[in-house]
Amino acid sequence: MVMLLLLAVVPGTVLADDAAMEAIGAKAATVAMDRLGATQGDENLLAMTDASTAMTGNQTTERCLSGVTAVSGCTIGDGNLLIPQRSKFAPLWFMFYKKDTGEAVFLQVNESAAARPAAAIRTMPAGEVFGPIAKAQISARHLLENQSAWTTLLEKKTFAGNEFSLITIANMWADPTTPYDFLRAASFHNHLCPGVTSGYLISHYVEERLPIEAPTQSYKVIACPVWCKDDLFPIVWDATPGKRSFFVKDLSAVEKAALKKNLGTDVAGIYVRWDAATKTGDGMVVGYNWTRSNELTGTADWDGNPLLAKLVMDLELIEYTDKPEAVVSTLKEFRCESPEEFSTLTYAGVNPLKVLGVEA
Numbered sequence: 624m625v626m627l628l629l630l631a632v633v634p635g636t637v638l639a640d641d642a643a644m645e646a647i648g649a650k651a652a653t654v655a656m657d658r659l660g661a662t663q664g665d666e667n668l669l670a671m672t673d674a675s676t677a678m679t680g681n682q683t684t685e686r687c688l689s690g691v692t693a694v695s696g697c698t699i700g701d702g703n704l705l706i707p708q709r710s711k712f713a714p715l716w717f718m719f720y721k722k723d724t725g726e727a728v729f730l731q732v733n734e735s736a737a738a739r740p741a742a743a744i745r746t747m748p749a750g751e752v753f754g755p756i757a758k759a760q761i762s763a764r765h766l767l768e769n770q771s772a773w774t775t776l777l778e779k780k781t782f783a784g785n786e787f788s789l790i791t792i793a794n795m796w797a798d799p800t801t802p803y804d805f806l807r808a809a810s811f812h813n814h815l816c817p818g819v820t821s822g823y824l825i826s827h828y829v830e831e832r833l834p835i836e837a838p839t840q841s842y843k844v845i846a847c848p849v850w851c852k853d854d855l856f857p858i859v860w861d862a863t864p865g866k867r868s869f870f871v872k873d874l875s876a877v878e879k880a881a882l883k884k885n886l887g888t889d890v891a892g893i894y895v896r897w898d899a900a901t902k903t904g905d906g907m908v909v910g911y912n913w914t915r916s917n918e919l920t921g922t923a924d925w926d927g928n929p930l931l932a933k934l935v936m937d938l939e940l941i942e943y944t945d946k947p948e949a950v951v952s953t954l955k956e957f958r959c960e961s962p963e964e965f966s967t968l969t970y971a972g973v974n975p976l977k978v979l980g981v982e983a
Contacts, residue, residue, distance in 0.1 A: 648690025818851025
């Protein structure tokens with residue numbers, strides 16, 4: 624009897640909490656769209672939020688997405704609802720960006736408001752549900768012409784410390800040439816930087832030279848050395864440590880510098896096309912030329928804000944998706960004839976580059 628009572632009560636409790644989350648998402652969209660002069664289904668509108676990753680107390684927040692979509696028309700399927708990864712302990716926030724005006728509105732949820740019922744949230748003043756609420760001009764063009772505005776946004780933490788993360792992703796989304804899988808990877812990394820972009824170019828380079836040709840084939844990654852590029856491969860290749868297809872083995876600054884001096888480029892990892900049927904793999908040690916990357920994007924002699932230079936680099940580098948060889952190169956090709964042979968590259972305490980003969 625007690626179990627039956629619990630089953631009767633729990634669903635109602637969950638639905639009530641879900642309704643409150645949906646009300647928060649809907650209110651965030653309503654407030655932001657009013658301040659941006661946007662209407663439902665506006666093709667220029669982007670919604671970003673950490674709803675579904677962040678939690679309020681013990682309550683998950685995925686139903687906020689339903690509220691955002693219902694009011695704004697932004698959806699994951701249309702590519703205009705993005706969810707930058709955050710810790711479950713992070714504050715719950717929303718940002719709406721209008722690419723035709725370059726304006727954005729950021730709203731962070733007051734935790735006390737999140738505990739209120741849906742009916743109360745719908746009638747509460749916006750200032751009681753959200754704090755801060757901030758509006759700013761964040762288009763790349765505006766920020767490049769007014770670099771002091773960029774500095775002010777970061778120093779004042781206009782978006783509660785999320786400025787670099789949200790401004791970079793929003794501006795890449797606004798570029799019609801930016802592929803959606805790249806935006807997903809940037810969202811997983813929780814911001815956009817040339818490190819992620821380099822990973823995207825590396826992935827295309829590897830795919831061109833070691834294409835997947837059978838359902839039994841997949842990619843394995845040995846991140847050696849490590850940088851932001853490595854957050855791309857779990858997204859685009861489903862290469863993860865738990866599935867033993869992603870291994871992290873960093874190098875010291877001294878080792879990386881010595882390799883670059885000897886090879887003329889930065890070592891950017893080891894990539895293997897593995898065939899589960901034959902239990903063999905073809906691999907490459909890849910290099911990424913940061914010097915050339917700076918030259919191509921006009922950031923080699925950058926004298927402005929260094930974080931703004933990263934945005935410039937991202938916007939320029941995405942144009943090289945179809946010609947990654949401009950900055951990516953093959954340092955060594957090899958073949959693994961057995962699982963054991965591949966495993967020797969992954970064991971703790973082993974430098975896989977030395978095993979492969981790539982040394983300073």
